[in-house]
Amino acid sequence: MIRTEHYIRLGIVVGLVLLIEGLCRTGTIPASVMIAPSAMAAHAIEILREGRFTHDIVASFTSIAVAAACAVGFGFAAGLAIHAMPGVRRALEPLIASYYAVPTFAFYPVFIVLFGVGSLPIIAIATLLAIVSMITATMTGLDRIPHAFSKTARVMRLGRWQTVWHVKLPAALPHLFSGVRLAVSHAFIGVIASEFILSGSGIGYAISYAYNNFENADMYALMLLVLVSVTLINSALNHVDARFQARRRR
Amino acid sequence: METKKPNPLGTIAVVLVLIGLWQTVHLLGGAAIGSPVATVHGLWQMMGTASFWEDAAETGRALAYSLVIAVAGGIALGLGLGANRLAAKVAEPMMMNLYSLPKVTLYPLVLLVFGLGIASKVAFGVMHGLIPILIFTMNGVRQIKPVYFRAAHAMHLSRNQIALRVVLPAVLPEVLSGVRLGFSLSLLGVLIGEMFASQKGLGHQLANAMNLGNIDALMAVALFLMLFALAGNALLMTLSRRYRATGA
Numbered sequence: 001m002i003r004t005e006h007y008i009r010l011g012i013v014v015g016l017v018l019l020i021e022g023l024c025r026t027g028t029i030p031a032s033v034m035i036a037p038s039a040m041a042a043h044a045i046e047i048l049r050e051g052r053f054t055h056d057i058v059a060s061f062t063s064i065a066v067a068a069a070c071a072v073g074f075g076f077a078a079g080l081a082i083h084a085m086p087g088v089r090r091a092l093e094p095l096i097a098s099y100y101a102v103p104t105f106a107f108y109p110v111f112i113v114l115f116g117v118g119s120l121p122i123i124a125i126a127t128l129l130a131i132v133s134m135i136t137a138t139m140t141g142l143d144r145i146p147h148a149f150s151k152t153a154r155v156m157r158l159g160r161w162q163t164v165w166h167v168k169l170p171a172a173l174p175h176l177f178s179g180v181r182l183a184v185s186h187a188f189i190g191v192i193a194s195e196f197i198l199s200g201s202g203i204g205y206a207i208s209y210a211y212n213n214f215e216n217a218d219m220y221a222l223m224l225l226v227l228v229s230v231t232l233i234n235s236a237l238n239h240v241d242a243r244f245q246a247r248r249r250r
Numbered sequence: 251m252e253t254k255k256p257n258p259l260g261t262i263a264v265v266l267v268l269i270g271l272w273q274t275v276h277l278l279g280g281a282a283i284g285s286p287v288a289t290v291h292g293l294w295q296m297m298g299t300a301s302f303w304e305d306a307a308e309t310g311r312a313l314a315y316s317l318v319i320a321v322a323g324g325i326a327l328g329l330g331l332g333a334n335r336l337a338a339k340v341a342e343p344m345m346m347n348l349y350s351l352p353k354v355t356l357y358p359l360v361l362l363v364f365g366l367g368i369a370s371k372v373a374f375g376v377m378h379g380l381i382p383i384l385i386f387t388m389n390g391v392r393q394i395k396p397v398y399f400r401a402a403h404a405m406h407l408s409r410n411q412i413a414l415r416v417v418l419p420a421v422l423p424e425v426l427s428g429v430r431l432g433f434s435l436s437l438l439g440v441l442i443g444e445m446f447a448s449q450k451g452l453g454h455q456l457a458n459a460m461n462l463g464n465i466d467a468l469m470a471v472a473l474f475l476m477l478f479a480l481a482g483n484a485l486l487m488t489l490s491r492r493y494r495a496t497g498a
Contacts, residue, residue, distance in 0.1 A: 004336075005336070005339050005340050008336070008340045009340050009343070009344060012340070012344070013344075032362070033359075033362045033363060034359065034362070087257065087260060088260065090257035090260060091257045091259075091260025091261045091263065091264050092260075092261075092264060093257075094261055095261065095264060095265075097487070098480055098483045098484065098487070100431065100434055101430075101433070101434040101479040101480055101482065101483035102434075102476050102479055102480065103434070103437055103438050103441050103475050103476070103479055104438075105438065105441065105442060105445070106441065106456060106471070106472040106475045106476065107472055109456065109459070109460040109468050109472075110283055110465075110468065110469065110472065112460070113283060113465060114275070114283065182350075185350030186350075188350070188352050189350070189351075189352040189353075189354075191352075192352035192354055192355060193352055193354040193442060196354045196355075196357070196442075196446060197442070197445050197446060197457070203355075204352075204354065204355070207355055207358065208358070208446070210358075211358040211361070219358055222355075223355050223356065223358075223359070226352065226355045227351065227355070230347075230350065230351050230352065231347055231351075234346070234347050234350055235343075235347070238343065238346070
């Protein structure tokens with residue numbers, strides 16, 4: 001069953017790529033709008049080999065990694081702290097629920113003023129974008145630990161930290177990992193989008209620079225790189241996530 | 251949810267603390283960011299000018315168009331995909347991947363296809379808003395209790411009747427959650443579009459203020475957008491809560 005789904009999905013993707021390829025090759029989509037996927041891929045490989053954008057790619061991925069790590073670390077800590085204080089939690093809940101309504105990018109300029117130009121404001125905004133999903137996931141994870149678990153731990157006379165390490169953390173892990181997955185994808189969006197709007201380096205900047213200079217080949221090659229790397233990272237995280245979920249259900 | 255009892259006093263306290271933090275940053279950073287009072291004052295003055303409302307209307311129009319398309323398309327596609335088990339299973343990971351894609355990277359493509367007008371902004375807003383609505387609707391359809399369908403069959407309802415009378419009311423709470431997310435993401439999409447390439451709209455005002463280093467204008471517009479987004483979010487939340495209360 002899972003096999004068939006896989007093949008259908010693969011078929012759809014391949015079909016779409018081939019369709020675009022055909023439309024581009026026959027000139028239905030003019031080359032000024034979009035270049036053929038095969039040309040994109042060839043140019044992407046060429047770019048990687050040349051190393052012309054290596055600096056930007058490294059800059060972006062470093063920012064993404066730092067932002068994701070900050071979001072996961074601080075989000076986990078904040079989730080623990082808020083979960084320990086039910087009163088505070090009830091006060092924060094409506095704010096957390098409407099957090100994603102706030103157009104965070106509107107504050108990007110403010111961060112530039114605060115942190116200066118560079119990777120710091122980008123990391124700050126990506127962290128802000130990613131942290132709340134981690135906080136929520138941590139709290140849900142802690143909520144969902146069955147009461148029987150802590151009772152059992154008490155029966156076995158585990159210490160406070162032993163309980164946390166051997167019982168609570170493993171029980172909450174699937175939810176925590178879902179939070180990590182969301183945090184990573186939000187960090188990705190935050191970093192690339194901020195670079196796009198106003199920055200001097202990074203993949204987002206390189207794409208917008210290529211767009212402004214009508215360098216379609218570079219632009220599409222970089223876009224393809226982003227799409228492929230996001231898809232790869234997502235499917236890797238999804239795979240682990242699915243494993244965790246399956247284990248939880250067992 | 252275990253801790254659903256709201257704590258409005260606490261919420262107000264948290265908001266006050268946040269404003270206090272803002273004030274502290276202002277005092278420490280000096281001219282780097284405007285104080286809360288100055289920002290509110292600046293926004294008030296800005297709201298008195300006609301050009302502000304022109305830009306706001308431009309953004310509002312783009313947002314309205316993209317919301318209509320995103321809601322209609324998202325619900326239709328979500329119902330269609332959710333109706334078929336295989337289709338839903340095939341589509342879900344793809345949709346999740348599309349959702350977590352940094353869609354800004356595709357903005358140049360949107361610009362090349364739709365040109366530099368309102369159409370590209372709307373398209374970009376739809377790209378952001380449609381997918382969450384689709385995902386929520388699809389999952390909503392898949393979670394409908396089979397009993398509902400058996401009852402519908404027992405009553406000899408036609409396919410259209412089932413869709414309209416059974417499926418739609420059953421998924422409405424989910425759809426409303428999706429629309430809430432879609433609303434904020436569409437707004438974000440339209441704003442990013444305007445910030446990147448547009449001559450009108452609040453996003454353009456933001457980008458403009460950023461380039462001119464006009465902190466007060468920037469903070470004022472950002473505050474306005476935040477309040478607008480929060481108001482829309484609160485409205486949709488009340489709506490879904492009320493529906494849930496009567497429906498459940």
